[in-house]
Amino acid sequence: MPARLGSLAGPDGRIVLALDGGYVRDWREKKRNFELIVGRSLPEDGNPSYIGFVHGYDRKPQRRIVDHLKRQGMQANQDLTFITDGGEEVRSLAELISPCSEHVLDWFHITMRVTVLRQYPQGLVHHDREAGTEILDNLGRIKWLLWHGNSFRAREVIDDLNFDVEALDTGYPNMRKFVTVVSEFQFYIASNEASLINYGERYRCGERISSAFAEATVNAVISKRFAKKQQMQWSPRGAHLLLQMRAQALDGTLCDTFETWYPGMANDNTERGNHPHAA
The missing domain is CATH 1.20.1440 (de novo design (two linked rop proteins))
Structure with missing residues (x-):
């Protein structure tokens, strides 16, 4: 594996993925909460992208993270930095994603x-x-x-x-x-x-040492759409599906996904001048 990685062309820049969690009330077990994992990845040269899933419901969360990063151009020898709050569950998600990745405890x-x-x-x-x-x-x-x-x-x-x-x-x-x-x-x-890293050195080099932008993602994805103040109750499946839609809506890719499922939508939107990518 190291020899194969060495033969690959160097990827452009580093991808930073900050992961954080939030809780919503379970619809079946009223006194129980379950955890949602949300994150935001920032390529050095590229647009940010969101990810979200229900911890414990998604059977292959690491595969979901890998697929998410690949859509942002991740290569096998890509430099990756995962920033989390240090919780055991979230921290474990960053393990074994890539031999070129590191995990940083959020300052x-x-x-x-x-x-x-x-x-x-x-x-x-x-x-x-x-x-x-x-x-x-x-x-x-x-x-x-x-x-x-x-x-x-x-x-x-x-x-x-x-x-x-x-x-x-x-x-x-x-x-x-x-x-x-x-x-x-x-x-x-x-x-x-x-x-734990040398936070001062990283900060002086202009690199990220905090997952604050992931916490903003928690507020954007969970607080608003899951109506925490109203104490809405969710099934893990329903919350998981809504997270997928919400993440793509924030990315601006939801319409493309629907057009993949229903090709006729692209033609209808183009004819009506409603397609978001139309000139």
């Missing part, structure tokens, strides 16, 4: 977790000023180390922080929650260590 989700963590030592300061101040300083160090790609040292500081927080004996009322959040952050970073 936005790292900073969001650090921001949540900071709220606890800010409260702790009122009960133990020295301990609270020291923890705030350590959180700043952790964020700085992660930004500069020093994941090994960052994990050491996180491990020390977890030990120190568990050993604290103060009258801080949220101490138990604080211990839990620190432990969860420790596990989160350890689970995604292979996906």
Whole structure:
């Protein structure tokens, strides 16, 4: 395989695919939610494209992702970057897609977790000023180390922080929650260590380090069409089919798909001057 990849002509640029998830209420099991996976891919030279499916309903989600990327010109030796929030289910979708792909933990989700963590030592300061101040300083160090790609040292500081927080004996009322959040952050970073990069260097080179544009996709695809505020209920099949239509509508390819299924539509639209590609 490596020899065959080496003989291929170099592809143009890198394709970045950001994947994120959202939840809708199950129509059959009223108290249950199921997950929708949506994403947006951005070729270096080309138009963005959307993808969406119901996790667990689509039996071959990786094949769907590969087909999606091939439509955007992906080659066997294409440089691919997958950006996700680091969740196990979403992260697994990026595995084994291509030997030339990488998975990047979204910087936005790292900073969001650090921001949540900071709220606890800010409260702790009122009960133990020295301990609270020291923890705030350590959180700043952790964020700085992660930004500069020093994941090994960052994990050491996180491990020390977890030990120190568990050993604290103060009258801080949220101490138990604080211990839990620190432990969860420790596990989160350890689970995604292979996906940590030098974010500062990538940012200075103008490369993407955040899946923020995928989160905008979640809002565009799920929030509006699935009417989250109205608590609409869906079957996995119905949600999956609507996601396919919604993704193609955002891409501007839905009409082409219908014309493939019903060739007469192209002739009718051309005669009426309604074809979207007509001059």
